[in-house]
Amino acid sequence: MKCVRIFGGFAALTLVLSACVSPEVVQTRSVEDSDLSCDDIKIQLKQLEQIREEAAKGQRASGENVAAAILFWPAVIGNYQNAKQALEAANARNDVLVALAEKKRCRF
Numbered sequence: 809m810k811c812v813r814i815f816g817g818f819a820a821l822t823l824v825l826s827a828c829v830s831p832e833v834v835q836t837r838s839v840e841d842s843d844l845s846c847d848d849i850k851i852q853l854k855q856l857e858q859i860r861e862e863a864a865k866g867q868r869a870s871g872e873n874v875a876a877a878i879l880f881w882p883a884v885i886g887n888y889q890n891a892k893q894a895l896e897a898a899n900a901r902n903d904v905l906v907a908l909a910e911k912k913r914c915r916f
Contacts, residue, residue, distance in 0.1 A: 832859055833893050836900040846914035849905050853916075856898045856905070863895040 834856070844852070909916070 832862075833890070833897045834859060834901050836897060837904055841904065841908060844908065846909065846912060846916070849909045849912070849914055850916050853902065853905055856902050859894060859898045863891045863898065865891070
């Protein structure tokens with residue numbers, strides 16, 4: 809019976825920690841970048857903005873971060889590092905796309 813409680817506790821902890829923010833870390837450059845149209849670049853720039861917003865959530869004291877800090881404090885460090893890495897990658901990708909848009913003379 810004690811084993812079931814321990815297992816249940818770990819299962820609950822896993823569910824709580826899975827609620828933490830984990831924004832996508834994008835690739836800075838892609839082989840297909842030169843094939844992107846102006847519309848494709850515009851779409852990717854909008855997607856990057858969403859990734860930035862998600863990454864910003866991971867760096868703030870949100871409810872998920874506070875819960876993770878109370879239950880398992882190393883998760884906060886991992887969450888913050890992942891958010892920082894995602895934000896840096898999104899900013900670098902944004903620079904690449906803006907340069908490509910200027911090269912292709914896109915107007916948005």
